[in-house]
Amino acid sequence: MFPEPDKLVFEESLYHCNRVMSLQNGLKKMSKSDKSLKSCINMVDDSETIRLKIKKAKTDSHGTITYEPQERPELANLLRIYAAIEGIPIGKV
Secondary structure, three states: OOOOOOOOOOOHHHHOOOOOEOOOOOOOEOOOOOOOHHHOOOOOOOHHHHHHHHHOOOOOOOOOOOOOOOOOHHHHHHHHHHHHHHOOOHHHO
């Protein structure tokens, strides 16, 4: 009765964002059932709430911005999210 929705898939090689990870733990998938309300962006969040969640997202204290998913998963997650939203390759971020 209901049509099956089409799956939205990003090209892994271009955006590196097939799965959005938690804003507090870059090794876990973003989930609305996480204990921390700061770990995910909800569809009903207003722009100010989203801005604050992004600002409070966990990163590291290296002082540089590099895309190293294995060594710096939280920073890599933020870079992937930005690249996907802007529609640009991760290398241009």
